[in-house]
Amino acid sequence: MLLSLVLHTYSMRYLLPGVLLLGSAPTYLLAWTVWRVLSALLPARLYQRVDDRLYCVYQNMVLFFFENYTGVQILLYGDLPKNKENVIYLANHQSTVDWIIADMLAARQDALGHVRYVLKDKLKWLPLYGFYFAQHGGIYVKRSAKFNEKEMRNKLQSYVNAGTPMYLVIFPEGTRYNKTQTKILSASQAFAAQRGLPVLKHVLTPRVKATHVAFDSMKSHLDAIYDVTVVYEGNEKGSGKYSNSPSMTEFLCKQCPKLHIHFDRIDKNEVPEEQEHMKKWLHERFEIKDKLLIEFYDSPDPERRNKFPGKSVHSRLSVKKTLPSVLILGSLTAVMLMTESGRKLYVGTWLYGTLLGCLWFVIKT
Numbered sequence: 001m002l003l004s005l006v007l008h009t010y011s012m013r014y015l016l017p018g019v020l021l022l023g024s025a026p027t028y029l030l031a032w033t034v035w036r037v038l039s040a041l042l043p044a045r046l047y048q049r050v051d052d053r054l055y056c057v058y059q060n061m062v063l064f065f066f067e068n069y070t071g072v073q074i075l076l077y078g079d080l081p082k083n084k085e086n087v088i089y090l091a092n093h094q095s096t097v098d099w100i101i102a103d104m105l106a107a108r109q110d111a112l113g114h115v116r117y118v119l120k121d122k123l124k125w126l127p128l129y130g131f132y133f134a135q136h137g138g139i140y141v142k143r144s145a146k147f148n149e150k151e152m153r154n155k156l157q158s159y160v161n162a163g164t165p166m167y168l169v170i171f172p173e174g175t176r177y178n179k180t181q182t183k184i185l186s187a188s189q190a191f192a193a194q195r196g197l198p199v200l201k202h203v204l205t206p207r208v209k210a211t212h213v214a215f216d217s218m219k220s221h222l223d224a225i226y227d228v229t230v231v232y233e234g235n236e237k238g239s240g241k242y243s244n245s246p247s248m249t250e251f252l253c254k255q256c257p258k259l260h261i262h263f264d265r266i267d268k269n270e271v272p273e274e275q276e277h278m279k280k281w282l283h284e285r286f287e288i289k290d291k292l293l294i295e296f297y298d299s300p301d302p303e304r305r306n307k308f309p310g311k312s313v314h315s316r317l318s319v320k321k322t323l324p325s326v327l328i329l330g331s332l333t334a335v336m337l338m339t340e341s342g343r344k345l346y347v348g349t350w351l352y353g354t355l356l357g358c359l360w361f362v363i364k365t
Contacts, residue, residue: 013252013253013254014248014249014253016065016069017065017066017069017252020061020065020326020329020330021061021065023333024058024061024329024330024332024333025127025128025129025350026333026336026346026349026350026353027329027333027336027346028054028057028132028329029128029132029349029353030345031054031332032135035047035050035051035054036135044162045162045163048164051136052113052114053113055112055113055136056113056325057328058329059103059107059112059113059115059325060107060112060321060322060324060325061322061325061326061329062100062103063104063107063112063317063322064319064322064323064325064326065252066097066100066104066252067322068317068322068323069252070251070252070254070256071254071257072251072256072258072259073257073258073259073314074104074258074259074261074314074315074316075259075260075261075307075312075315076261076263076312076313076315077261077262077308077309077312077313078262078263078264078265078310079263079265080109080263080265081109081265082109083109084110084111084114085109085111085223086114086165086166086167086218086221086223087166087167087168087225087226088166088168088211088214088218088222088225088226089102089105089167089168089170089225089226089228090170090171090172090225090226090228090282090285091171091227091228091229091230092171092177092202092203092228092230092286092289092293093171093173093175093176093177093204094176094177094230094232094244094245095176095232095245095246095247095248096176096247096248097232097246097247097248097251097256098171098176099117100248101228101230101259101261102115102117102167102228103115104261104317105228105261105263107317107321108315108317111165111167113165114165114166115167115169116136116137116166116167116168116169117133117138117139117168117169118138118139118141118168118169118170118171118210119133119138119140120141120143121141121142123140124140124361125358125361127350127353127354127357128350128354130357130361131353131354131357131358132357134361137159137164137166139152139155139156141210143174143207149213152210152213152214152217153213153216153217156213156214156217156218157217159218159221160217160220160221166218166221168218170210170211170214172206172207172208172210172282172286173188173204173206173207174206174207177202177203178244179202179244180244184204185204188200188204189205192205197283198287200286200290201290201293201294202289202290203289203290203293205283205286206282206285206286208275208278208282211278212275212278215271215273216273219268219273223267223268224265224266224268225266225271226263226265226266227263227265227266227285227288227289228261228262228263229261229262229292229293229308230259230260230261230262231259231260231293231308232245232246232251232259233256233257233258233259233260234246234256260296260307260308260312262292262308292308295309296308333346
């Protein structure tokens, strides 16, 4: 019975992060709303600068739990620039934690507030978060024939015109890689084979549309492309790797003791501008990723398995940088919940904020 209790307690380690991260969402949205109203007559760049700072506060709380709380060891391969840059971030996609990996790297460049995502269209219906991500610069896109190139291009061009700092995160595969979902993997490999492209094993065939529109719209504003390849090294059966990458709850339960992040900076002048040439270039980049992952998982040399080629650096994010955000948002939320009027405001924000956010998308559509 004691062992069962210990195991149950261990598996519930995601509760504290979940309560604080989700519980402080109304507090954050209220703070953002106040600033949005106050800044209505101020220059757009001033609004954006403060919004980026607010975003840093919340995302630093996220990083506190996903880095400091879990104690995950982060191994970086490649030279991550120390200075902020305007970039497109391209990575393999295998877990919901992938979004947090982009935050981890941006935080190490002091660019956390500049992170903006290209997201699946259905995610805009997430309570509170879906609406706010759009306000912060996120772009919701539909797949294939439903992809609205003009809408994405117009939004990105408006950011360029406003001089908005950009750390635009795109997962070109379009959906998460999961080797147990053989139907998706087979369809991806068949798509590549039909077009005479090399078939990939550990990643899906990348889609070029969003990447091309982003690059074409922002090329005068960009400094580089960041090509990132991630492996979640787990402790499942002592194998040193996961059959499937961990979910957010599994990650917060400390079931991923080590993260391997391979980083490659590509100057924008090395990226082809024409769409067909970019499609070939992007597939070549994913061929490189696939070779890295094959080496990591399947190398015949035991000394070369469970790591990327080259030297790695153990990177740590100081708790001094993340803990203040937990204390600030946690304290403000607690104060709000201590009074009846505060509790009504809190519940009302969850309810009406969600409804108004959904209504905003319906009207906009």
